[in-house]
Amino acid sequence: MSAPLLSIDGLSVRFGGLVAVDNVSFDIAAGSVHGLIGPNGAGKTTMFNLLSGLTAPTAGAIRLDGVAIESLPSWKRASLGLSRTFQNIRVFHEMTLLENVVTGMHPRLKEGLPAILSRLGSFAAAERHAREKSLELLEFVGLVDKAGHRAGDLPYGDQRRLEIARALANEPRLLMLDEPAAGMNPSETLTLVALLEKLKASGLTILLVEHDMKFVMRLCDRICVLNFGRKIAEGGPADIRANPKVIEAYLGAKVARGLEAGA
Ligand SMILES: Nc1ncnc2c1ncn2[C@@H]1O[C@H](COP(=O)(O)OP(=O)(O)OP(=O)(O)O)[C@@H](O)[C@H]1O
Ligand SMILES: [Mg+2]
Incomplete structure (x- = not known):
């Protein structure tokens, strides 16, 4: 097996x-979709905060390509290619969709502005490039028609896809999605699955937190289950939905039977 892209080792955080x-x-293999599931309060979003640098761990290591990153500030981790979305959507309401996506490029620009300028020749060319790339990303998530609209006017499901476009603008190596399907209707969810399948096919590594189990089982290569902050199981979708500990802590026998039937 190839070396993991991200390796999480004995990570802990205590709040009082x-x-x-x-x-x-757990390890996240390059090119895989790794699920992180568990009941409310299990620690999933806290794990995202630890990985993205918003919360400092009490103990443990996080390695990206074997290099320890747990002490780096969040902007530095973003510049290394960690991108995330938020469970409570964080788009800039007063900005247009296009402007929101352009802001997603900043972590990379901060690292490589001289290189970008020498490649593109001028600020004007760099700005044009940023706009073009952002429009492509809006096209990819199905929002290009609304590029000039105010982000705060978008329905909920569209705001989630805008956040994904903004996260992709950073050219991530690892895209972390915290409940991307929350608040979406079934047809929006299907569109989102198709979008994530395309990203997966392009080789992007994804860490996915989601309560929609059909969504998780369909997309993930591997799944970790948290309960009260602890990892209680890890494996492929078939193992996870049959695991008695996971059924007891989270899935419930009924849901698990439904997933078997629908698998
Ligand atoms: N900054 C904080 N200070 C104190 N407690 C916190 C903080 N952040 C999270 N917690 C607590 O840590 C636990 C894990 O919360 P977390 O948000 O990570 O759960 P989650 O698995 O994402 O749940 P959900 O599925 O509801 O989003 C909860 O008990 C929460 O109240
Ligand atoms: Mg959460």
Whole structure:
């Protein structure tokens, strides 16, 4: 097996008396879609905050291509190619969709502005390039027709896809999605699955937190299950939906039977 893109080793964080993530270890293989599931409060979003640098771990290591990144600030991790979306959508309401996506390019620009300028010749050319690339990303997520609209006017499902476009603008190596299908209707969810399948086919590595189990089982190559901050299971979708510990803590026997039937 090839070396993991991201390696999480004994990661913990304590908030006062609560250990929100407790000695969790797992690897994310390059090019895979890795699911992170578990009941409300299990520590999934906290794990995203630890990986993206918004929360400092109490213990443990995070390695990107074997290099420790757990002490780096979040902007530096973004510039290395970690991109995420938020469970509580964070788009800039007063900006247009296009402007929102352009902001997603900044972590990379910060690192490589001289290189970009020497390649493109001038700020004007760099700006043109950023606009063109952002329009391509809006096209990819199906929002190019609304490029000039105010982001705050978008329906919920569209805002989630806008956030994905913005995260992609950073040319991520790892895209972390925190409940991307939350609040979407069934047809929006299907569109989103198709979009993520395209990203997967392009070789992008994805870490996915999601409560929609059909969505998770369809997309993920491997799944980790958290409960009260601890990893209680890890494996392929078939193993996870048959795992008694996962059924007890999260899926419930009924849901698991439904997933078997629908698999
Ligand atoms: N900054 C914080 N300070 C104190 N407690 C926190 C903080 N962030 C998260 N928690 C607690 O840590 C636990 C894990 O929360 P987290 O948001 O990671 O869960 P989750 O698995 O994402 O749940 P959900 O499925 O509801 O989004 C919860 O008990 C939460 O209240
Ligand atoms: Mg969460």
